[in-house]
Amino acid sequence: MAKADGRGRVVAAATDGACSGNPGPGGWGALIRFEDGSVEEFGGADPATTNNRMELQAALEMLERLAELPRHPDLVLRTDSKYLIDGLSSWMPGWKRKGWKTAAGKPVLNQDLWQALDQARLADVPLRYVKGHSGDPDNDRVDQIAVAYSKGTAPRLKRGSQSTPVKAVDPTADDPTSANAPAPAALQQLLTRLELADRLAEGGFALSTVELAQLVEQPLTRLAERQDSWRWRDWLVEPTDGDRWRLRRAEAGSRQSRNPDG
CATH class of the missing domain: 3.30.420.10 (Ribonuclease H-like superfamily/Ribonuclease H)
Structure with a gap:
């Protein structure tokens, strides 16, 4: 190794x-x-x-x-x-x-x-x-x-x-004012993660700490230190048995501590 x-x-x-x-x-x-x-x-x-x-x-x-x-x-x-x-x-x-x-x-x-x-x-x-x-x-x-x-x-x-440097796939990609210009890749990836979080919350699916780290894009070592519920964007992240986590849509005005990186 x-x-x-x-x-x-x-x-x-x-x-x-x-x-x-x-x-x-x-x-x-x-x-x-x-x-x-x-x-x-x-x-x-x-x-x-x-x-x-x-x-x-x-x-x-x-x-x-x-x-x-x-x-x-x-x-x-x-x-x-x-x-x-x-x-x-x-x-x-x-x-x-x-x-x-x-x-x-x-x-x-x-x-x-x-x-x-x-x-x-x-x-x-x-x-x-x-x-x-x-x-x-x-x-x-x-x-x-x-x-x-x-x-x-x-x-x-x-x-x-x-x-690494990037070549534009679409000629409009270098012109952010173009009506046909795609959304920046970072925003597209964020939207995908947010949509996935919604489906996980609705289905009540549990995530391992490793899987949660991928979703919220935080170091595994930081998540391993967490013991209580915490907020990531519009969701509460709650611990369950066996070192697993579930997402739940946060209610408006929730006072749960917010993730400073989210």
Whole structure:
């Protein structure tokens, strides 16, 4: 295990792949969150590929990166690719017994990437399925990165406190007064998180401390110190049994202490 730096351990990871044409030009995206709240994003492109290959490439790049970093014991790799999850968890043992052949006796597609993933997999980092385009902030973000690369543009990537230069995907993006100009990416991501918070509150779903840190974008160490209810934007965050939290819409005029970062 690599030594921890000032960022602490990795608490969240997500990957996605995209392809224009399938086969066609493709891209992949990956995102890592650390205990101190910092984010590291990376991705890449392939001029002639498939969506499945990009999903596998994203996971491979992520696992190789995670192998170099200290990891929180609750860390999971979030992906919307059932192909990736089923391949690693269910299909691969049979492929290997049959000499990398399918049940029909045909060569396994994308064998090179599957074999690399078999070597790179980390026993302490299970895969978890998340439905694509469902409002999951990290899944939406890696999708944006992958799509941008598949279209030949260079997305703005977070690397701790640094960012790489960005190419405008839309010619109106450099003109904030244009009627067609999209909302700034930061506001789009915030809206996604707020919509997700509303659904979590309405459904009464419980979050682990790691998951809550992703939602409110605060260091895990700060949340671990909290014992009582506290306010984040328009929601009360309340502790439940087993180191878990629930969100509840705050009533107007609530006197609960407000999160200074929210």
